[in-house]
Amino acid sequence: MSQSVLTNFPQGYTPEEVGNRLAYRFMEKYKMSDRKGIGYSDTFNWSGALKYAAVAKDERLLKLLQNKFDSLFTIKKQILPKKTHVDWNMFGSLALEFYRVTKEKRYLELGLSYADTQWELPENAKAKEREWDANGYSWQTRLWIDDMYMITIVQTQAYRMTGDRKYIERAAKEMVLYLDELQRPNGLFYHAPDVPYYWGRGNGWMAAGMTELLQYLPKDNKDRPRILKGYRKMMKSLKKYQTSDGMWNQLIDHPDCWAETSGSAMFTFAFITGVKQGWLKVSEYGPAARKAWMALVPYINEKNDVREVCVGTNKKNSKQYYYDRPRHIGDYHGQAPYLWCAVALLEQ
Known part of the structure; x- marks a missing residue:
């Protein structure tokens, strides 16, 4: 079986159609005049739309997205995220994506300021933050699974745009720490060490983070084999828990829990990319990736x-809590990974 399993989609299911729908939806819905700040879900939806514009060669969309962003250099400068938290520093990945697409240096400078401060210990750092820093990790380390997208995406982007290996080596070292501390024997991740539940989107952050990092991590990096092993272990488990409909549930290993789209789309992105990069067997994971995409679009x-x-979900040691979480429509946590999937399907 060839990678053609990830092409030839029926009308309504093509990555071009889905990407176009969701990217332009972001453009019309996201009003800078209303914003008092920029959250991480805003950032990665914006970035997904930008990546789609680039791969689809949609110059009009690119210009619209760029014009929206450029107000952050002028009249909306005050809403730029502070460089004091893992969820805010990841904003740098969007600025660096604008640099990749436009080659305008102001985006590079802005993006690197977020990548660099993730490893620059602030004067008022807490004792635990100082300890992480002393051991070569980001002072923003928390051992929350979300971090393995938030930290790795900005450091990976900084490496891609500069060629400076310190950025990608930081990200890889950090990823190994999280894998060693948090991955369970079955390949999945508890929401937290004291919360023994396999929450969908939490695991999605790990899946997407490893996928992004492995795409650009040099073949001779000493941590690459460990990360690839952790990735494959997770993908094997996810394949096992994919439902007959092609989705994954809010609690991955609970068949009676509801199908949740954001985590499912993140896992689909990891499958698509793994097949295309040759990390996963096409014969095993190609059909699973296609089935997932076909399930997601409706x-x-x-x-x-x-x-x-x-919705955004903090940890809680209660199974019922995860069953009862509110379900949103149009939430950027869901819109963004659909765009990642569309881009991954379109990329050569």
Whole structure:
């Protein structure tokens, strides 16, 4: 079986159609005049739309996205995220994506300021932050699974745009720490060490983070074999827990829990990329990736908003808590990974 399993989609399911719908939905919905700040879900939806514009060669969309961003250099400068938290520093990945697409140096400078401060210990750092820093890790380390997207995406982007290996080596070292501390024997990740539940989107952050990092991690990096092993172990488990419909549930290993779109889309992105990069066997994972994509698309409603997206969720040691989480429509946590999937399907 060849990678053609990830092409030839029926009308309504092509990555071009889905990417176009969701990227332009972001453009119309995201109003800078209303913003008092920029959250991480805003950042990666914006970035997904930008990546789609680039791969689709949609100059009009690119210009619209760029014009929106450029107000952050002028009248909306005050809403730029502070460089004091893992969820805020990842904003640098968007600025660096603008640099990749436009080659305008102001985006590079802005993006690197977020990548660099993730490893620059602030004067008022807490004792634990100083300890992480002393051991060569980001002072923003928390051992929350979300971090393995937030930290790795900005450091990986900084490496891609500069060629300076310190950035990608930081990200790889950090990823190994999280894998060693948090990955369970079955390949999945608890929401937290004291919360023994395999929450969908939490695991999605790890899956997407490893996928992004492995795409650009040099073959001779000493941590690459360990990260690839952790990635494959996770993918094997995810394949096992994919439902007959092609989705994954809010609690991955609970068959009676509801199908959740944001985590499912992140896992689909990891499958698509793994097949295309040769990390996963096409014969095993190609059909699973296609099945997932075909299952995801019908969750987009007529307004181009994704349904069944779990709201932002803090940890809680209660199974019922995860079953009862509110489900949003059009939440950027769901819109963004659909765009990642569309881009991954379109990339050569």
